[in-house]
Amino acid sequence: MKKYPIMTINLKHMANNYRRVIEHCSQFGIAVSGVVKATGDVSKSYLDIADVMMQAGCIGIADSRLKSIIALRQDGFTDDIMLLRVPMLSELEDVVKYVDISMQSEPLVIAKTQALAALHNKMHRIILMMDLGDLREGFFDENELIETALTIESDCPNLKLYGIGTNLSCYGSIKPDTENLGRLVEIAKRVEQKIGRKLDVVSGGATTSLPLVYNGEIPAGINHLRVGEGALLARDLIDIWKIEMPGLYQDIYTLEGEIIEIKDKPTHPIGQLFIDAFGYRPTYQDIGVRTRALIALGKRDFGSLEGIVPVDPNIKIFGASSDHLIVDISECQPMPKIGDVVKFDCYYQAMVFCNHSPFVEKQYIK
């Protein structure tokens, strides 16, 4: 008997999505690294998914955490791995041992990377990060970035200045546009003038830079993107940004939960309202008595409610606590029974949480 909850992961559709996105990007001279960081359980490596990405044409894979990168290496992954989060000093030794390319922004850390790379007799590539206004990682002063680039180029025999890059959207919610990415290209040109050679990589961001590719406005000179969500789920850009991305599947990740109770009950709680399981003071709409199903799934599995959408449009979500999800099944035809399975499409947060939850079984469709 199947054990729920289950997350099904359609690797065929994932391969299709990466192929489509890569095809589109290649028309603009842009290579893609596949971002695996949201796709796996910590107890096992992301090798299946990394293989899908490589076979679809990614130039390498990227992750933010050393633990999963080391697991991938131990499972035999030999292609390029990029570290997305600027490294901690405490993980730097593992960075030079297991990572080919790191994104960096601190001269002190870069100097130590050189020392450790020399110690382990490694060549390590670095992408210097420029903060273009999103205010997460990266040099804020472009002159500092250029100075650091020169230091790597001339004083660090075990480091290769691989390129420059930026990250937008994730913290500051800033949209990549021709102005901020145009500035990245200008800075890349200044670096290239100083070092007297072309940079390999000008990395113009993540999924949220794809709209500029799809509408043909990506500034010339950007030649690399790091793509996770845009191909793995293909939801944010299509559903929220309203970008046309033909040929992408949106059903790669589906969460399945089992019904454990069905009862007709009122919709407004009875008694004095106070705070819920997570300390919030929710409000409840009174729409009378409805047929409510309790599903054995909760915020511990999927995070916040905004991240899941019932596949059956007749099912509406009332709410959830840590281990219970409450839905309205009054409009369902036929009426579900105890033990039936309800399916949900996932947005990014739910995908990340479920993937990382040891309570959610993963089933790959190959």
Ligand SMILES: *Cc1c(COP(=O)(O)O)cnc(C)c1O
């Ligand atoms: C997570 C991350 C990405 C990938 O983001 P998606 O939105 O999933 O494409 C790219 N770059 C960096 C630095 C990241 O942290």
